[in-house]
Structure formats: structure tokens, C-alpha cells
Amino acid sequence: xxxxxxxxxxxxxxxxxxxxxxxxxxxxxxxxxxxxxxxxxxxxxxxxxxxxxxxxxxxxxxxxxxxxxxxxxxxxxxxxxxxxxxxxxxxxxxxxxxxxxxxxxxxxxxxxxxxxxxxxxxxxxxxxxxxxxxxxxxxxxxxxxxxxxxxxxxxxxxxxxxxxxxxxxxxxxxxxxxxxxxxxxxxxxxxxxxxxxxxxxxxxxxxxxxxxxxxxxxxxxxxxxxxxxxxxxxxxxxxxxxxxxxxxxxxxxxxxxxxxxxxxxxxxxxxxxxxxxxxxxxxxxxxxxxxxxxxxxxxxxxxxxxxxxxxxxxxxxxxxxxxxxxxxxxxxxxxxxxxxxxxxxxxxxxxxxxxxxxxxxxxxxxxxxxxxxxxxxxxxxxxxxxxxxxxxxxxxxxxxxxxxxxxxxxxxxxxxxxxxxxxxxxxxxxxxxxxxxxxxxxxxxxxxxxxxxxxxxxxxxxxxxxxxxxxxxxxxxxxxxxxxxxxxxxx
Numbered sequence: 001x002x003x004x005x006x007x008x009x010x011x012x013x014x015x016x017x018x019x020x021x022x023x024x025x026x027x028x029x030x031x032x033x034x035x036x037x038x039x040x041x042x043x044x045x046x047x048x049x050x051x052x053x054x055x056x057x058x059x060x061x062x063x064x065x066x067x068x069x070x071x072x073x074x075x076x077x078x079x080x081x082x083x084x085x086x087x088x089x090x091x092x093x094x095x096x097x098x099x100x101x102x103x104x105x106x107x108x109x110x111x112x113x114x115x116x117x118x119x120x121x122x123x124x125x126x127x128x129x130x131x132x133x134x135x136x137x138x139x140x141x142x143x144x145x146x147x148x149x150x151x152x153x154x155x156x157x158x159x160x161x162x163x164x165x166x167x168x169x170x171x172x173x174x175x176x177x178x179x180x181x182x183x184x185x186x187x188x189x190x191x192x193x194x195x196x197x198x199x200x201x202x203x204x205x206x207x208x209x210x211x212x213x214x215x216x217x218x219x220x221x222x223x224x225x226x227x228x229x230x231x232x233x234x235x236x237x238x239x240x241x242x243x244x245x246x247x248x249x250x251x252x253x254x255x256x257x258x259x260x261x262x263x264x265x266x267x268x269x270x271x272x273x274x275x276x277x278x279x280x281x282x283x284x285x286x287x288x289x290x291x292x293x294x295x296x297x298x299x300x301x302x303x304x305x306x307x308x309x310x311x312x313x314x315x316x317x318x319x320x321x322x323x324x325x326x327x328x329x330x331x332x333x334x335x336x337x338x339x340x341x342x343x344x345x346x347x348x349x350x351x352x353x354x355x356x357x358x359x360x361x362x363x364x365x366x367x368x369x370x371x372x373x374x375x376x377x378x379x380x381x382x383x384x385x386x387x388x389x390x391x392x393x394x395x396x397x398x399x400x401x402x403x404x405x406x407x408x409x410x411x412x413x414x415x416x417x418x419x420x421x422x423x424x425x426x427x428x429x430x431x432x433x434x435x436x437x438x439x440x441x442x443x444x445x446x447x448x449x450x451x452x453x454x455x456x457x458x459x460x461x462x463x464x465x466x467x468x469x470x471x472x473x474x475x476x477x478x479x480x481x482x483x484x485x486x487x488x489x490x491x
Contacts, residue, residue: 028452029449029452029453030298032445032448032449032452033296033298033449034295034296034298035445036442036445036446036449037296038295038296038317038321039438039441039442039445040442041296041317041318041321042321042322042438043435043438043439043442045285045318045321045322046322046433046435046438049281049282049285049322049328049433050431050432050433052277052278052281053278053331053417053432054421054430056274056275056277056278057414057417057418057421058430059274060270060271060274061271061274061410061413061414061417062414063267064267064268064271064406064407064410065407065410065411065414066407067403067407068089069264069267069406069407070264070267070399070402070403070406070407071089071259071399071403072089072259072260072261072263072264072267073087073088073089073091073093073238073257073258073259073260074087074257074258074259074260074262074263075087075091075239075255075256075257075258076255076256076258077253077254077255078253078254078255078256079247079253081244081245082100082243082244082245082246082247082253083098083100083241083242083243083244083245083253084241084242084244085239085240085241085242085255086239086240087238087239087240087257087260088238088239088240089238090237090238091237091238091239091257092237092238092257093257093258093259094256094257095254095255095256095257096222096223096239096254096255096257097222097223097224097252097253097254097255098220098221098222098241098247098252098253098254098255099220099221099247099251099252099253100218100219100220100221100243100245100246100247101219101220101221101246101247102216102217102218102219102246103216103218103232103243103244103245103246104185104186104216104217104218104229104230104231104232104243105185105213105214105215105216106181106182106183106184106185106186106189106215107181107182107189107190107191107212107213107214107215108179108180108181108182108212108213109178109179109180109181109191109205109210109211109212109213110177110179110210110211110212111177111178111179111180111203111204111205111209111210112177112204112205112207112208112209112210113175113176113177113204113209114127114176114177114203114204115176116176118155118173118176119155119173120154120155120156120171120173121154121155121156122154122155123151123152123153123154124149124150124151124152124153124154124155124158124199124203125151125152127202127203128202129149129151129196129198129199129202129203130150130151131148131149131150131151132148132149132195132196132198132199133146133147133148133149133195133196134146134147134149134193134194134195134196134199134200135147135193135194135195136162136165136167136191136192136193137191137192137193137194138188138189138190138191139187139188139189139190140187142188144165144166144167144191145165145166146195147161147162147165149196149199155171155178156171158203159171159178162180166183167180167181167182167183167191168180168181168182168183177204178203178204178205180205182215184230184231185215185216185218185230185231185232186215186216186217186218186229186230186231187214187215187216187217187230188215188230189215189230190214190215191215193205193206217229217230218230218231218232218234218243220234220241220243221252222234222236222239222241232244239255239257241255259399261392261395261396261399264395264399264402265391265392265395268375268391268395268402268406269375269378271406271410272357272373272375275335275339275373275413276369276372276373278335279332279335279336279371279372280368280369280371280372282328282331282332283332283368283369283370283371284368285321285322285323285325285328286322286323286324286325286328286329286332287323287368288319288320288322288323289319289320289323290320290323291316291317291319291320291323294313294316294317294320295317296314296317297310297313297314327432327433327434330420331417331420331432332371334413334416334417334420335413335416335417336371337416338409338412338413338416339352339373339409339413341409341412343404343405343408343409343412344408345401345404345405346398346401346404350401350405352373352409354390354394355390355391355394355402355405356375356376356377356384356387356388356389356390356391357373357374357375357376357391358373358374358376358384359371359372359373359374360372360374360383375389375391376388376389376390376391377389377390377391377392417432420432424436
């Protein structure tokens with residue numbers, strides 16, 4: 001930056017005068033900067049809101065479009081210490097019998113005790129092993145791989161090679177034994193050692209003192225039919241059965257499957273709760289208090305305020321960014337319309353109110369909760385908990401009708417939001433606001449600010465040149481006056 005020496009002859013504060021002359025132009029620059037900052041904050045506000053809308057749209061709302069959300073089943077096990085059962089939506093209601101003759105086990109080998117001098121870093125040569133190859137078998141015909149050993153291979157290196165083949169292997173220096181296990185249960189994951197039998201024995205992996213537990217499959221009998229698995233989990237006709245312990249010979253446990261009304265109720269409650277969360281947020285943003293007279297602060301303005309004052313000021317601006325925003329209003333109205341509509345169920349037009357789901361009166365509802373829905377009899381909602389529970393009654397007496405109504409509602413709202421989230425010239429996919437347009441506007445502000453700052457700099461230069469010319473003229477005049485005074489004085 002060049003240093004200007006001004007006012008040497010005129011005695012004027014040229015810098016202050018120039019700044020006063022360009023002040024109006026500088027204010028224009030600040031206006032653009034404030035508008036750009038405000039736009040940036042608005043982008044952030046929209047990103048936050050859009051994330052909330054999309055989260056509801058892609059999870060809860062999306063799931064509730066399908067009948068599976070209303071076809072919930074639960075199975076009660078007469079002896080949960082023996083088995084656990086999870087019922088899928090295709091499970092058949094009724095009583096079934098289950099017996100468990102064997103649970104799945106992972107193969108396990110406790111090696112024979114080696115000499116007390118053997119450590120993890122002991123070389124195999126100390127055990128009388130020179131070199132060779134050990135094959136690790138898997139199941140009846142498979143293999144985990146082969147391991148090449150030499151006299152310099154250490155115990156630690158040997159167990160590491162076993163682990164790299166898919167087994168869990170460790171040498172316990174305190175007990176002087178190797179402990180090896182399969183990573184999975186079942187006969188197919190069982191392991192065995194062959195090849196260099198002498199090395200296998202000297203490592204304690206065979207012979208006296210070593211104990212091998214073979215891998216075993218789980219075996220159950222469900223409704224008189226035998227099933228076998230390499231793990232303890234079986235999936236049969238919509239039931240996922242996990243065997244935990246064997247039943248006594250001739251003993252069976254009962255599995256009672258029925259519609260899980262509580263799960264259906266919870267899913268619908270989650271839908272209403274998700275809608276309320278989104279609609280209340282939009283209501284708060286749309287009906288926020290005005291921020292008339294509040295704009296983003298310049299650095300000079302911030303310099304005259306405390307951090308707390310700055311935070312309060314900026315919050316006032318940010319809270320009102322989406323006030324009366326037409327896009328927010330459009331999304332709100334679309335979602336509200338899906339909730340207000342009637343849907344045909346068994347030939348009748350049904351509304352949410354038929355299931356005891358309503359909004360509160362305008363004057364009784366809390367601020368920014370005028371469009372929120374409440375479920376009669378919901379123990380978690382103080383506003384409606386005392387009312388008769390129509391929803392649970394409907395689920396118990398007509399689950400298919402409930403499913404039909406709420407799948408229609410969810411599909412209607414999902415389709416509406418899908419249309420608003422389509423990619424256009426102004427907005428990206430899965431975005432309800434014009435993010436592309438706002439990004440373009442931000443870039444335009446950057447260009448305007450840059451051009452205007454250059455314009456201000458050019459005007460400043462022009463004024464400085466004019467003052468410089470004046471200073472030069474005054475210097476010339478002063479010089480002539482001094483010369484004339486000198487001539488007159490010499491006479």
C-alpha cells in the first residue's frame with residue numbers, strides 16, 4: 001500500500017475529507033456485505049430445516065407407507081432361558097412347540113502343557129523342531145490353509161500364523177499352553193492339524209495332555225420337524241429362533257405368536273411425533289418475531305459492542321430469516337393438507353379424528369404448536385392423556401382398516417414432499433428450497449462487492465489526485481510569493 005503525504009501546503013486533513021467524500025460509496029459496499037451475510041445465514045437456516053424435513057421423509061414417513069409397519073407380531077416363549085424368538089410380519093399367529101437337542105459350539109483346543117522354560121519368544125528349535133509344514137483342516141473336507149515352520153520360528157510367530165488363517169490362537173506363558181478356537185460355531189468351522197505330526201505333538205496340539213472340543217451344530221425340532229444350523233439362530237416361516245440351552249428329553253417349550261398391538265401403536269405414535277417435530281419447527285420459523293431495524297453488523301459496529309450484545313443482536317436477525325417465507329408456508333400447507341384429508345377405508349371416508357388424533361383449539365395450543373396433533377389417551381401427552389383411547393381400540397378391532405388409513409396418509413404426504421424435493425434449475429434433489437438459486441445469488445454478491453470496492457478505490461484515487469494537484473499549485477504559489485517577498489525585501 002502506497003503512503004500518501006497530504007496537506008503539507010494547505011494544512012488540510014485531506015484523508016478525512018476524502019473519506020467523507022467517498023462515504024456514500026463505502027456505505028453501498030457495506031450494504032452488499034450485509035445482504036450477503038444475511039443470505040449466508042439464510043442458507044444455513046434452510047440447510048438445518050431441510051435436514052429435519054428430509055430425515056422425517058426418508059425414515060419414519062417412508063417406513064409408514066408400507067403395510068409391514070402395521071403388521072407387527074410378537075412371540076412369547078414359555079421358557080426364555082432356553083430360547084428367544086423374534087416374530088417377523090409373515091409369522092403365523094398361534095401356538096407352536098419347540099425342543100432343542102443341541103446348541104452350536106465353536107471348536108476349541110487346550111494344548112498340552114509345555115516345559116516351564118517355554119516363552120512366547122522361544123524358538124521352535126528349543127522344542128526339538130527343525131522345519132516342516134502343518135496343514136490346518138476345516139470341517140470334514142475344507143482347509144484353513146498351511147503353515148510353514150522353521151527352527152527359527154517363535155511360538156508367538158506360530159500363533160500369529162494360526163490367527164492369520166482365521167483361527168483365534170494364543171500362548172499363555174503362565175500356564176505354558178496354547179489355546180486355539182474357531183472364530184465361528186458349527187461343524188463346518190471345526191479345525192484339525194496334520195502334516196508334520198512330530199512338530200504338532202511337540203507344540204502340544206495333539207497327544208496326552210491336549211483337550212479338543214469339536215465344533216457342533218445346533219439342532220432343534222419345531223412343530224415336529226427337525227432343523228440343523230451351524231449357529232444358534234434359525235429362521236423358519238417368519239420366526240427367528242435363537243437357541244440358548246437344550247431342553248430335557250421329551251420336553252418342549254411353547255411359542256405363542258400374536259399381533260403386537262403395542263408395536264403398531266408405537267409406529268403410529270412415532271409418525272405423529274415426527275410430523276409434530278417438523279411442523280412445529282416450521283411454525284416457529286414462519287411466525288418468528290420481526291427483526292425490523294436489525295441487520296448483520298460491520299466490523300466497526302461490532303467493535304463498539306460486547307460479545308454478549310453481538311450474540312443477542314445476531315440471534316435477533318437469524319431468528320427472523322424465514323419469517324413469512326413463501327417456501328416454508330408452501331411446505332407447511334402441503335404437510336397439513338395430508339393430515340386434514342379423509343381417506344377411504346372399507347368404503348367410508350375416514351379422518352384422523354376417527355382415531356382420536358386431533359389438533360388442539362387455537363387458543364389452547366402452545367405457541368408454535370397450533371398445527372401439532374395429539375393422540376387421545378396417550379400417557380405421554382398431558383394434553384390428551386385423560387381422553388378415551390380410540391386408536392388402541394381401532395388397532396385391536398380393525399388392524400387392517402388402521403393399516404389402510406395410515407398407509408394412505410403416509411403415501412400422500414410422502415408423494416407431496418417428493419414433488420417438492422425434485423431437482424430443478426433452482427434446487428437440488430431432496431431439497432425443498434432453492435439452494436442453487438441462493439448459491440448463485442451469493443456468488444453475485446461476491447462479484448458486486450469486489451467491483452464496488454474497486455469503484456470506491458478508484459474514486460479515492462481521483463480525489464487524492466485532485467488534492468495533490470491543489471497542493472502542488474499551492475506549493476508553486478507559496479514559492480512565487482516567497483521569491484517576490486525576497487525581492488521586495490532586498491530593496
